[in-house]
Amino acid sequence: MDYHFNFTYIWRHFDRLFYGIVLSLELALISIAIGMIIGLVLALIYVESGKTIRFLVAGYVEVIRNSPLLLLVYLIFYGIPSIGLFQYSATTSFIATLSIYSGAYLVEVFRSGLAAVPEGLIDAGKAIGMKPWQRIISIRIPTMFRIVLPALSNTYISLFKDTSIASVIAVPELMYGAQWINFNTFRIIEVYMVITPMYLVTGYTILMSLRQIEKKFAISK
Amino acid sequence: MAAALDSLPYLMGGLLVTIQVTILVVVFATIIGVILGVGISYGPFWLRVLVRIFSDFIRGIPVLVLIFFVYYGLPAIGINLETFTAAVVALSIFKISHVIENTRGAIQSVHHGQMEAGKAIGLKFHERLVFIIFPLAIRRFLPPWINSVADTAKGSALVSLIGVVDLMLAMQKVIGRTYEAMPVYIVGLIIYFIINYSLSLSSRKLEARFAYIKE
Numbered sequence: 038m039d040y041h042f043n044f045t046y047i048w049r050h051f052d053r054l055f056y057g058i059v060l061s062l063e064l065a066l067i068s069i070a071i072g073m074i075i076g077l078v079l080a081l082i083y084v085e086s087g088k089t090i091r092f093l094v095a096g097y098v099e100v101i102r103n104s105p106l107l108l109l110v111y112l113i114f115y116g117i118p119s120i121g122l123f124q125y126s127a128t129t130s131f132i133a134t135l136s137i138y139s140g141a142y143l144v145e146v147f148r149s150g151l152a153a154v155p156e157g158l159i160d161a162g163k164a165i166g167m168k169p170w171q172r173i174i175s176i177r178i179p180t181m182f183r184i185v186l187p188a189l190s191n192t193y194i195s196l197f198k199d200t201s202i203a204s205v206i207a208v209p210e211l212m213y214g215a216q217w218i219n220f221n222t223f224r225i226i227e228v229y230m231v232i233t234p235m236y237l238v239t240g241y242t243i244l245m246s247l248r249q250i251e252k253k254f255a256i257s258k
Numbered sequence: 259m260a261a262a263l264d265s266l267p268y269l270m271g272g273l274l275v276t277i278q279v280t281i282l283v284v285v286f287a288t289i290i291g292v293i294l295g296v297g298i299s300y301g302p303f304w305l306r307v308l309v310r311i312f313s314d315f316i317r318g319i320p321v322l323v324l325i326f327f328v329y330y331g332l333p334a335i336g337i338n339l340e341t342f343t344a345a346v347v348a349l350s351i352f353k354i355s356h357v358i359e360n361t362r363g364a365i366q367s368v369h370h371g372q373m374e375a376g377k378a379i380g381l382k383f384h385e386r387l388v389f390i391i392f393p394l395a396i397r398r399f400l401p402p403w404i405n406s407v408a409d410t411a412k413g414s415a416l417v418s419l420i421g422v423v424d425l426m427l428a429m430q431k432v433i434g435r436t437y438e439a440m441p442v443y444i445v446g447l448i449i450y451f452i453i454n455y456s457l458s459l460s461s462r463k464l465e466a467r468f469a470y471i472k473e
Binding site: 103237 | 334413443
């Protein structure tokens with residue numbers, strides 16, 4: 038083994054990596070926020086409506102959940118502009134993709150959470166004269182969140198890791214920064230020795246803080 | 259649309275590679291993952307710690323990092339793998355960590371009284387494992403295992419990025435030739451959907467079949 042470690046170039050271009058991880062977090066955060074809205078709205082629609090709408094929501098969920106994220110990224114970035122619908126930057130396109138993707142996963146999470154809210158709580162709401170929308174806002178949604186917290190944190194972590202796929206359409210997040218350094222300096226092993234801990238530390242920090250929130254709010258059976 | 263349909267035979271060649279990668283990864287990951295999963299459940303302390311570190315490490319990094327590291331990184335220390343081998347190795351390492359957790363969860367779901375009963379009638383450790391734990395644990399193991407097979411089929415699209423001509427790269431090549439991005443992507447979406455949806459349906463069926471098992 039005649040490989041000599043040389044981290045000089047990595048530190049020289051470290052700003053790319055730092056900017057990258059910040060962008061990765063931003064991408065994850067924005068997409069999760071939009072995905073949460075999509076998920077919550079569709080989950081509420083799903084549990085409240087009849088067969089046709091249920092079928093449409095389930096169709097969206099199943100199509101997205103059963104196709105590779107990479108394919109969706111290509112489809113939205115190359116496919117949709119090619120038939121002349123929209124033009125957008127790579128970053129916008131990736132945020133749109135990840136939002137749609139996370140929305141599909143979150144519908145499932147929220148739907149099962151809403152189903153798990155005890156009937157007694159909703160009846161109690163009825164008994165004290167709450168209207169349906171009041172029951173949704175003050176009983177069903179808060180209780181549902183406390184039930185799905187553990188499932189939510191797992192989804193968040195995997196979405197954070199999925200931001201690495203944005204590098205294929207040249208969004209300058211962490212993975213892209215790493216590849217830029219690879220192709221320009223060939224210090225390949227060193228780059229991975231730096232970005233792996235960056236992903237690990239960030240991921241596990243998010244996970245630990247979510248676990249703290251879970252401890253405080255989650256309902257254990 | 260016509261170009262997309264004309265290129266179907268070529269896409270099927272890519273699909274074949276996707277299926278090959280998936281099967282190889284699933285076979286390797288299942289064998290090694292189950293062994294390590296038994297190790298983390300019953301092994302000595304050092305083995306449990308090692309497997310735990312390995313599993314948490316691998317599950318903490320994006321699979322794309324793993325694929326690029328195996329293909330671009332390892333040659334720097336003298337390990338040259340072909341694209342196909344590198345893809346299978348990287349995805350297998352990733353999947354092993356999932357099968358470990360899956361196995362551990364399934365084994366934990368078996369009541370410890372079963373193991374003690376086995377001890378009481380004088381069965382050796384491997385006999386208890388094969389005749390008592392495995393038959394009970396398999397019901398917990400199978401549904402998530404099928405999900406992770408579907409996940410492998412989906413995740414294998416990433417190997418197109420290191421140049422394995424799987425369904426994904428086959429699609430890209432067709433698009434490069436015909437400039438008909440949308441129809442080809444739609445066809446690809448349908449193919450992936452059929453594979454994954456049938457897998458996740460069978461997983462759900464199994465789960466319903468085993469639903470009588472209580473926590």
